[in-house]
Amino acid sequence: MDILMKSVKLEMNGKLYVKDPESSDLGRKIIEHSILLIDEIGFECFTFKKLGARIHSNESSIYRYFENKHKLLLYLASWYWGWMEYRMVFATNGISDPVKKLKKAIEVLTQNVEEDSSFSHVNEVVLNKLIINEYSKSYLVKEVDQENKDGYFTISKRIVSRISKMIQVVDENYPYPLSLASTILEGTLHQYFLAEHFPKLTNCNEKITPTQFFTDLIFRTLNLKLNG
């Protein structure tokens, strides 16, 4: 990961927090350790009290940054997709061949996050694991329509839109570019989850990656040729 990344600040929807966690040491500690703690004990068991104990701070202080743990999860998800979008745009920017561009975008989106690039205080490897396990819970709630109106899902929607447009460029007659794009985004998280917990439900493992599966799927579906 380029050193440039360390100085880039992802812009977040201001409604996601009460006080910007990027604006203080405590705020950054909350982000850093909430990722680690949710990964360790799971979102259901995670509480602000436990997080407070872990960072030697106080439950009430954390509430000054986030209304509740649901909003914190939305924030982390937003951060993740912002980071993902940045990497995707960065990686595909110079590519003029539409097929290669789409291939590269899929590659970035479906790749396992292995290296701790440590963009600021966020451990992206652990955040990626967290997103695989918890992302669905951020939108599978009764309040989803209001939260969508409030713009909490803007970034992941933009990623789907970008992929969809790339699909349309390589095949303007394909009738389901949006569904295909959203299937890749959600399906990638699911395939990683299955590889870890339900190996009999996936062909993905240490040797076969979700990138291979989805790249193959897109190329067959759009009738493209690799290295073509």
Add this chain to the structure above:
Amino acid sequence: MDILMKSVKLEMNGKLYVKDPESSDLGRKIIEHSILLIDEIGFECFTFKKLGARIHSNESSIYRYFENKHKLLLYLASWYWGWMEYRMVFATNGISDPVKKLKKAIEVLTQNVEEDSSFSHVNEVVLNKLIINEYSKSYLVKEVDQENKDGYFTISKRIVSRISKMIQVVDENYPYPLSLASTILEGTLHQYFLAEHFPKLTNCNEKITPTQFFTDLIFRTLNLKLNG
């Protein structure tokens, strides 16, 4: 839905409940109304106390049937997939042409549940909505490996396995039959969710169904011909 269905009892993993809810009026009421109540207020807000109030029964009585609401969700999911498997096997049973058989299986699996077939006391239309909104929460938990060992996900795994085998029959060289099958199963729920809450992330709507999208996807991927 055939009248036959009304007399069929789906076999459930006995560890899912403390006392079989099919064995009493109260038990059946718990199933019937938990489906309706979870659909109304969402799984997070759902409690045994609220369910008790609704069926004019007592919180403590419901605990005699289910350890907690998580187990109840696993039970409902298991029931749903059992019902789905039954319909899938029933619908594809007599078909000898492998392509037609696969097509039919995908059709059953991806179809919207519109008619209240009222298999016993379960409202399948509402249960289908519940599964779309809540199913992921049943396995995206820290205890998933133990619960998998306990066999709580046997049925949905068997459905994936069946589809995977059908894929292998029509194309023995396709390298990702399991991943493709699991993508269809999970992706269908996701596409329905998107159609309802994020219409800009899907091409599915009143006119275009997930069945069309996934049938097309499979046929393109496996290079099959419709009506062929």
Add this chain to the structure above:
DNA sequence: CAAATATAATAGTATTACTATCATACTCTA
């Protein structure tokens, strides 16, 4: 009719998900 069983009612506990208040510490400026 007695015994067994199912359900209801009530109470109680630990934890969660907060809100409110007050104390303290640090920081920035007149």
Add this chain to the structure above:
DNA sequence: TAGAGTATGATAGTAATACTATTATATTTG
């Protein structure tokens, strides 16, 4: 450098959740 403003910490308190336990009251069955 005093004094104001802001950030954090400590403590307390509330309503709800997620249960467990006990006892009472129906209902079923033998």
